[in-house]
Amino acid sequence: MTSLRYISTRQGSRPSSERLTFEEVMLAGLARDGGLYVPESWPAWSRTEIAALRGLSYTDLAARVMAPFVGETFDAATLGRLVREAYAGFDAPDVVPLKALPVDDLHLLELFHGPTLAFKDVALQLLGRMLDALLTRSGRRARIIGATSGDTGSAAIEAVRDRAALDIFMLHPRGRVSEVQRRQMTTVLAPNVHNIAIEGTFDDCQDLAKACFNDLAFRDRHRLTAVNSINFARVMAQIVYYFHAALRLGAPERPVSFCVPTGNFGNIYAGYAARAMGLPIERLLIASNSNDILTRFIESGAQQMTGVTPTLSPSMDIQVSSNFERYLFDLFDRDGKALAAAMESFRATGAMAVSPAQLARARAAFDAGRLDDAGTVDAIAAAKRETGETLDPHTAVGYAVARHKRGDRAVPMVVLATAHPAKFPDAVRQATGAPPPVPARLAGLASRPEHYETLPNDIGALKRLMDGAAVFA
Numbered sequence: 001m002t003s004l005r006y007i008s009t010r011q012g013s014r015p016s017s018e019r020l021t022f023e024e025v026m027l028a029g030l031a032r033d034g035g036l037y038v039p040e041s042w043p044a045w046s047r048t049e050i051a052a053l054r055g056l057s058y059t060d061l062a063a064r065v066m067a068p069f070v071g072e073t074f075d076a077a078t079l080g081r082l083v084r085e086a087y088a089g090f091d092a093p094d095v096v097p098l099k100a101l102p103v104d105d106l107h108l109l110e111l112f113h114g115p116t117l118a119f120k121d122v123a124l125q126l127l128g129r130m131l132d133a134l135l136t137r138s139g140r141r142a143r144i145i146g147a148t149s150g151d152t153g154s155a156a157i158e159a160v161r162d163r164a165a166l167d168i169f170m171l172h173p174r175g176r177v178s179e180v181q182r183r184q185m186t187t188v189l190a191p192n193v194h195n196i197a198i199e200g201t202f203d204d205c206q207d208l209a210k211a212c213f214n215d216l217a218f219r220d221r222h223r224l225t226a227v228n229s230i231n232f233a234r235v236m237a238q239i240v241y242y243f244h245a246a247l248r249l250g251a252p253e254r255p256v257s258f259c260v261p262t263g264n265f266g267n268i269y270a271g272y273a274a275r276a277m278g279l280p281i282e283r284l285l286i287a288s289n290s291n292d293i294l295t296r297f298i299e300s301g302a303q304q305m306t307g308v309t310p311t312l313s314p315s316m317d318i319q320v321s322s323n324f325e326r327y328l329f330d331l332f333d334r335d336g337k338a339l340a341a342a343m344e345s346f347r348a349t350g351a352m353a354v355s356p357a358q359l360a361r362a363r364a365a366f367d368a369g370r371l372d373d374a375g376t377v378d379a380i381a382a383a384k385r386e387t388g389e390t391l392d393p394h395t396a397v398g399y400a401v402a403r404h405k406r407g408d409r410a411v412p413m414v415v416l417a418t419a420h421p422a423k424f425p426d427a428v429r430q431a432t433g434a435p436p437p438v439p440a441r442l443a444g445l446a447s448r449p450e451h452y453e454t455l456p457n458d459i460g461a462l463k464r465l466m467d468g469a470a471v472f473a
């Protein structure tokens, strides 16, 4: 069996294009030509093969669905062990519980039972262990640098703490992340975790992280790597829960629809991948907050950059959806050169448009809706009234869009619940008059000791700190 290879979305069409293994893709992150890695083709599952997955535990299902993507990088026993370890710390027996709601054959897929109470744990808990295993077996170490305005930082830190071959340096804008979010990062007192508060904005933090990558000598000296949503391993880990939910609801005999609150298009792209692999997904609904570049694209066929508007669902406050390029690659019939030209012109002019034929295809693949902050508060209150569930503001965007665009009622619709409501107590209090109950994982957070360094917005200071931090063996 020759295993799956990965190509860049901006590859030339020559057959000599780079074809990478899963291991190479994991370690590289972004492709050298500026593109994102995607599988050369999607592993195809027949109806019979999908039916045979029914009844598996979440971890056994995960190992089976991911095996073709991982190829020879991990043998079956190692993959199985990494998956079991990644999900052992989730506080729900089936990792991502599926709840039926008493309206409209709607279901809630709770992706927030990991250590930081948001869906990013599902992919990052596995990614941290996979990276650590790859490095350890070749006697190497690597350092992760990242910038965060909230959820990603704590999920990455929890994924890397206690991993022997990895260190993490996480930059956050001083005084500009919520107290819960800061404490979720700074109360992790592991020797390989370095929290750095930068005297600046989130954009300053991102620029500093990028500057570290762009200094090639520095990058090589520290063997820098990134764990942001452009790493294909994150997409791969997210495909599993679409299979899990669809199988529970009667796939492959019965189709299922999904509604996904999305910002960077990472989560919903995994649903697109699951469909491409043969899972009968009828509709994929994009749910945007006021930062609605994706919804505007599905409406008009044009991507148009605007500024970022801060909302009650901050993890979806983005200007451009980075993972959307992976879908555009298919929409451009995998012509990497044409896509590279379109993306460069998009960066330069802030706008790009596709042809009417391409727009028709995109509309056949996705539907989209949006919800502003006033609607989000209403949706939290409505969901509480209609279903008894307290939703976080991101999930509430999904819930409202799913209700509004319900469509064929014979097909169940699954709303992806991406965060625990306790992470966003202010929005919940505003909607329901009462703060959400505090789960055990957050209890005591306010009294745990914090550790972080504060640095000016200065690349020299950051590099000196990183050069001085415990050097590699």
Ligand SMILES: *Cc1c(COP(=O)(O)O)cnc(C)c1O
Pocket: 118, 119, 120, 151, 152, 229, 261, 262, 263, 264, 265, 266, 267, 268, 315, 316, 394, 418, 419
């Ligand atoms: C990151 C995040 C999202 C958006 O996920 P994408 O992969 O960017 O689509 C939605 N909700 C929460 C709570 C998140 O943390």
